[in-house]
Amino acid sequence: MIDHKTVEQPVMRTPPVVSPEAWEAARQQMLVKEKALTRARDALAAERRRMPWMAVEKAYEFEGPNGKVTLLDLFEGRRQLIVYRAFFEPGVFGWPEHACRGCSLGADQVAHLAHLNARDATLAYVSRAPQADIARLKARMGWEMPWYTITDSFDADFGVDEWHGHNVFFRDGERVFRTYFINSRGDEAMGTTWSYLDITPVGRQETWEDSPPGYPQTPPYKWWNWHDNYAAEATPHAKWVEISDAGEAAFRNRDAGAKA
Amino acid sequence: MRNQIVSREEWLKARLELLAAEKEFTRQRDALTRRRVAMAWERVERSYPFEVHPNPATLVTLTSDSRRPSIPRPPNKDVP
Numbered sequence: 306m307i308d309h310k311t312v313e314q315p316v317m318r319t320p321p322v323v324s325p326e327a328w329e330a331a332r333q334q335m336l337v338k339e340k341a342l343t344r345a346r347d348a349l350a351a352e353r354r355r356m357p358w359m360a361v362e363k364a365y366e367f368e369g370p371n372g373k374v375t376l377l378d379l380f381e382g383r384r385q386l387i388v389y390r391a392f393f394e395p396g397v398f399g400w401p402e403h404a405c406r407g408c409s410l411g412a413d414q415v416a417h418l419a420h421l422n423a424r425d426a427t428l429a430y431v432s433r434a435p436q437a438d439i440a441r442l443k444a445r446m447g448w449e450m451p452w453y454t455i456t457d458s459f460d461a462d463f464g465v466d467e468w469h470g471h472n473v474f475f476r477d478g479e480r481v482f483r484t485y486f487i488n489s490r491g492d493e494a495m496g497t498t499w500s501y502l503d504i505t506p507v508g509r510q511e512t513w514e515d516s517p518p519g520y521p522q523t524p525p526y527k528w529w530n531w532h533d534n535y536a537a538e539a540t541p542h543a544k545w546v547e548i549s550d551a552g553e554a555a556f557r558n559r560d561a562g563a564k565a
Numbered sequence: 566m567r568n569q570i571v572s573r574e575e576w577l578k579a580r581l582e583l584l585a586a587e588k589e590f591t592r593q594r595d596a597l598t599r600r601r602v603a604m605a606w607e608r609v610e611r612s613y614p615f616e617v618h619p620n621p622a623t624l625v626t627l628t629s630d631s632r633r634p635s636i637p638r639p640p641n642k643d644v645p
Binding site: 345 | 570571580586590601604607608
């Protein structure tokens with residue numbers, strides 16, 4: 306922890322304090338720019354869904370909690386896979402008690418994976434550390450994502466041998482394709498269900514998205530569920546559909562009213 | 566559904582093109598953060614008390630006599 310009191314700093318020049326009305330006006334101005342950024346983000350995700358794919362020809366093997374597994378196994382039966390390479394191995398600061406600090410910060414912000422899984426996508430962490438160390442680290446830090454040990458050239462082949470990064474794959478039967486890669490400041494934005502879905506080859510799979518024809522899409526809100534209830538409720542609950550429709554209608558009316 | 570399948574070289578080329586747009590987006594996000602930092606502030610005049618879950622020691626005290634009703638805690642500035 307940095308003791309801010311002992312660090313010599315110039316006096317912080319804070320923004321002006323204004324009336325609630327002036328503050329709201331400033332916020333509305335800001336919101337226009339923020340909405341433009343959100344649209345730009347959606348447009349980027351749409352471009353991402355149109356990226357060409359690269360066939361993965363090698364049969365990569367990992368070590369899992371129950372022994373050897375292949376890249377195909379990492380999908381856990383789903384069609385999409387996000388693999389984050391985290392640095393946890395001898396030579397990394399913190400070893401063997403801890404993983405790399407940046408990677409650990411990232412692991413701390415991973416959302417509950419039930420929502421991502423419900424959209425046919427799996428997240429997996431991979432490192433060079435043996436499974437015993439990974440199991441100990443996960444227990445210590447309270448992390449629950451699947452976490453495998455790299456055993457071959459997977460890291461070198463996918464640009465994550467010297468730096469962390471997220472690789473995204475699509476599975477068509479037994480065939481695997483690399484669809485996307487992001488690292489550096491791209492990694493810092495990861496962790497939420499939405500940030501992960503926006504880098505998957507099929508996206509959030511919601512009707513409002515700009516996706517190529519034939520991509521799976523269902524209405525927004527309806528597929529949302531409690532993280533412990535997806536398995537029990539395979540199709541949207543009728544009452545929830547009703548409530549979310551009413552909520553959306555009220556929201557849009559309010560929005561239209563605010564613009565009038 | 567299946568996107569165009571390309572060689573490793575072509576794939577990397579496509580990725581770098583998208584990356585340029587993504588970096589531009591990151592810069593836009595940073596610029597927006599700078600605007601947010603510079604945004605005017607509104608003074609909050611009321612104190613707005615909240616309730617927090619009693620700490621374990623208090624919980625033990627409260628539950629030691631099941632007939633005793635739970636006591637609302639006064640606002641405690643030391644509890645984050």
